[in-house]
Amino acid sequence: MLNLQATIPNQFIWPDDEKPCTEAPELDVPLIDLQNFLSASSSPSATLEASRLISEACSKHGFFLVVNHGISEELISDAHECMARFYDMPPSEKQKVQRKPGESCGYASSFTGRFSTKLPWKETLSFRFCDDKNSPNTVQDYFCDALGHEFLPLGKVYQEYCEEMSSLSLKIMELLGLSLGVSRDYFREFFEENDSIMRLNYYPPCQKPNLTLGTGPHCDPTSLTILHQDHVNGLQVFVDNQWRSISPNPKAFVVNIGDTFMALSNNIYKSCLHRAVVNSQSERKSLAFFLCPKKDRVVKPPRELLDSNTPRRYPDFTWSMLLEFTQKHYRADMNTLQAFSDWLTKKPIK
Numbered sequence: 001m002l003n004l005q006a007t008i009p010n011q012f013i014w015p016d017d018e019k020p021c022t023e024a025p026e027l028d029v030p031l032i033d034l035q036n037f038l039s040a041s042s043s044p045s046a047t048l049e050a051s052r053l054i055s056e057a058c059s060k061h062g063f064f065l066v067v068n069h070g071i072s073e074e075l076i077s078d079a080h081e082c083m084a085r086f087y088d089m090p091p092s093e094k095q096k097v098q099r100k101p102g103e104s105c106g107y108a109s110s111f112t113g114r115f116s117t118k119l120p121w122k123e124t125l126s127f128r129f130c131d132d133k134n135s136p137n138t139v140q141d142y143f144c145d146a147l148g149h150e151f152l153p154l155g156k157v158y159q160e161y162c163e164e165m166s167s168l169s170l171k172i173m174e175l176l177g178l179s180l181g182v183s184r185d186y187f188r189e190f191f192e193e194n195d196s197i198m199r200l201n202y203y204p205p206c207q208k209p210n211l212t213l214g215t216g217p218h219c220d221p222t223s224l225t226i227l228h229q230d231h232v233n234g235l236q237v238f239v240d241n242q243w244r245s246i247s248p249n250p251k252a253f254v255v256n257i258g259d260t261f262m263a264l265s266n267n268i269y270k271s272c273l274h275r276a277v278v279n280s281q282s283e284r285k286s287l288a289f290f291l292c293p294k295k296d297r298v299v300k301p302p303r304e305l306l307d308s309n310t311p312r313r314y315p316d317f318t319w320s321m322l323l324e325f326t327q328k329h330y331r332a333d334m335n336t337l338q339a340f341s342d343w344l345t346k347k348p349i350k
């Protein structure tokens with residue numbers, strides 16, 4: 001339906017102060033080469049350099065690129081190809097896995113029925129990945145159970161892709177720990193047995209791309225996002241009061257910290273406002289892996305990040321509580337964590 005629109009329905013038109021009406025100059029994002037850090041004989045200097053670059057990025061805008069990450073080009077290509085196959089299916093097939101109200105998994109087209117204004121110009125498929133030896137095939141099983149056994153090949157690709165994403169996330173967590181002056185193991189152990197979300201974003205071409213947004217301005221409420229863009233520009237980050245674009249680089253993953261990691265860092269690192277714009281010429285797709293801790297793990301900063309000058313910025317919470325807040329009570333935007341804290345402490349949301 002989105003493809004055929006010449007006139008844009010009002011609910012897809014964003015307010016003037018949020019329209020993507022100006023060009024977004026490219027942002028020069030720190031590029032972190034993980035080759036040496038990941039090698040068995042990684043040198044302390046390689047680790048130090050990688051954690052220094054991450055510290056620089058996370059102190060500025062929370063976005064960085066990783067290359068030589070060890071994930072095969074073939075697997076990434078398969079993941080994009082499977083996404084194309086899913087979105088080429090007729091709406092009736094995709095709606096077999098329609099996202100249910102209040103749930104984070106399933107298929108959604110523009111979130112009609114969930115939101116009434118500022119609808120995103122996109123279709124999404126989200127599913128759960130569990131880094132848990134007791135449930136080793138959650139992704140593969142989801143595809144077979146929800147879509148049918150003929151989707152086993154897709155399920156296998158995304159099961160492997162998510163396992164690689166989880167493993168890469170834990171290595172990045174080692175670097176984030178070092179960059180914050182806590183032990184290399186602290187955050188890695190916190191995210192073991194992670195219960196994460198994989199999302200396939202599909203953005204159809206739009207006849208009036210200066211009126212709409214593929215994904216509206218937001219900070220990811222999650223802990224770490226590992227994103228792979230296809231060859232079409234669209235990701236923009238709000239830095240120094242200006243929207244800046246991050247150009248696609250097929251060999252790189254775009255990594256950003258989210259609200260939950262901002263809380264874990266006691267606000268030393270900030271999750272960053274970003275959005276996705278669309279265009280009139282071509283569709284755009286992105287693979288987004290959202291690292292989330294085990295649901296009942298208490299999110300609070302390590303004691304090394306607390307002292308009399310830097311008291312606690314956010315209350316203890318679990319990811320399960322924050323996820324439910326975003327799915328049932330609040331549309332994630334640039335103030336989610338503060339709104340969630342107010343909600344937890346029962347202050348009226350501003």
Ligand SMILES: C=C1C[C@]23C[C@H]1CC[C@H]2[C@]1(C)CCC[C@@](C)(C(=O)O)[C@H]1[C@@H]3C(=O)O
Binds near residue numbers: 219333
């Ligand atoms: C936990 C999540 C909620 C969203 C998907 C993941 C991480 C990003 C969130 C989101 C993309 C932020 C913008 C608004 C949102 C509604 C969307 O456009 O999809 C958010 C996702 C969601 O609530 O489904």
Ligand SMILES: O=C(O)CCC(=O)C(=O)O
Binds near residue numbers: 227234235
């Ligand atoms: O598609 C993109 O480039 C960004 C999408 C995004 O920010 C998200 O899904 O949280």
Ligand SMILES: [Fe+2]
Binds near residue numbers: 218219220225274
């Ligand atoms: Fe995002």
